Amino acid sequence: MDSFAFIIHPIDPKRDVSRKFPFLGRVLSERQIDFFSTFFPPVYISEIEGITSQATGKTIKGWFLACPYTPRRMMELPERTVYRKIIQTGHMAERLGANILGLGAFTSVVGDAGVTIANKLEIPVTTGDSFTVAMAVQAIRDAAHVMDIKMESATVAVVGATGAIGRVCAELLAGEAARVLLVARDEKKLEGLRDRLKVHARSELVISTKMDVLKDAELILTVTSSIHDVIRPEHLQPGSVVCDVARPRDVSAMVAAARDDILVIDGGMVDVPGAVNFHFNFGFPDGKAYACMAETIALALEGRFEDYTVGKDITLERVQDITAIAERHGFRMSGFRSFEREVTNEQIEAVRQNARKGLRRA
Numbered sequence: 001m002d003s004f005a006f007i008i009h010p011i012d013p014k015r016d017v018s019r020k021f022p023f024l025g026r027v028l029s030e031r032q033i034d035f036f037s038t039f040f041p042p043v044y045i046s047e048i049e050g051i052t053s054q055a056t057g058k059t060i061k062g063w064f065l066a067c068p069y070t071p072r073r074m075m076e077l078p079e080r081t082v083y084r085k086i087i088q089t090g091h092m093a094e095r096l097g098a099n100i101l102g103l104g105a106f107t108s109v110v111g112d113a114g115v116t117i118a119n120k121l122e123i124p125v126t127t128g129d130s131f132t133v134a135m136a137v138q139a140i141r142d143a144a145h146v147m148d149i150k151m152e153s154a155t156v157a158v159v160g161a162t163g164a165i166g167r168v169c170a171e172l173l174a175g176e177a178a179r180v181l182l183v184a185r186d187e188k189k190l191e192g193l194r195d196r197l198k199v200h201a202r203s204e205l206v207i208s209t210k211m212d213v214l215k216d217a218e219l220i221l222t223v224t225s226s227i228h229d230v231i232r233p234e235h236l237q238p239g240s241v242v243c244d245v246a247r248p249r250d251v252s253a254m255v256a257a258a259r260d261d262i263l264v265i266d267g268g269m270v271d272v273p274g275a276v277n278f279h280f281n282f283g284f285p286d287g288k289a290y291a292c293m294a295e296t297i298a299l300a301l302e303g304r305f306e307d308y309t310v311g312k313d314i315t316l317e318r319v320q321d322i323t324a325i326a327e328r329h330g331f332r333m334s335g336f337r338s339f340e341r342e343v344t345n346e347q348i349e350a351v352r353q354n355a356r357k358g359l360r361r362a
Helices: 013-020 022-027 030-037 071-076 079-096 115-120 129-146 164-173 187-198 211-216 253-258 291-302 316-329 345-361
Strands: 003-008 043-052 059-066 101-103 155-159 179-183 204-208 219-222 241-244 263-266 269-271 274-277 288-290
Touching: 003 079, 003 291, 013 022, 013 030, 030 071, 059 079, 059 291, 079 101, 079 115, 101 291, 129 164, 129 219, 129 241, 129 263, 129 269, 129 291, 129 316, 155 164, 155 211, 164 179, 164 187, 164 219, 164 316, 179 187, 179 211, 187 204, 269 291, 288 291, 291 316
Parallel strands: 003 059, 003 101, 155 179, 155 219, 179 204, 219 241, 241 263
Antiparallel strands: 043 059, 043 274, 269 288
């Protein structure tokens, strides 16, 4: 039976450690977890079963494995040290018999985005970023629809636009929206991206290194690799949608608390085909996965055992390829979630009404 492995790691240290080790999660502080993660070995989390292709009936199995480092630790430690721990986790996948390895969250962005790790392992590697792009843009389209925002006349912002995922999201949205705000820290890179997109874009392209520009956007897709939140309540206009693809989150929890006139959705939740059992609670309902996980699973169902999305140059062709593969096997964009809770139709309607009230007051 073909199989895959997927590497996760603690993003919210106390919460995520508690999911596997309740006692440690309770007694250790976040800083202690950061410190001890340096010395912890890779961790076997669970076996995944029940995944079945709708197209072929093929079943596969998989494993969740954990690289113990927290995002802060990955940023603090030398790159070589972080690579070594991820590669050790990859060797565990090889011993289990996995045919392909997916890199989750910060393990997919550290250093050269999977290239070094792929070179050091016998099994192929993917970051899952191609399908993440596809599902993030689809989530923005779907959210625009439910909020009665017309994409062709809207201003859309991409925060983290010069990153691997942000660049391709911007490329896709620049063919659909009236105006695209490209937001990142490096002005030179932003200028280069704008000049490259100009050739085919139907949208007006605006670059900015300041978050204040988000007040002009009805739709915001955010995908930085910051370890801290970057989008705060004062940055947003009433009735806007923020799709947060980043882990750790880019959107401050204060937005949900302070702004009942904004729709914040988590990017990239996907229904996995078959009676899947992950045997581990990573914060999603049964049968649903992050888009990056779904890419790894879809490639295993397809039998495409090759280094798939590695490095920082994701192509539109690869995004289209993995979207076709995933759709054929039965992966579907799932409903909206916000801060790990389901978003109901009633909540969406409440956001719309609150936004209308806010705009009238303004």
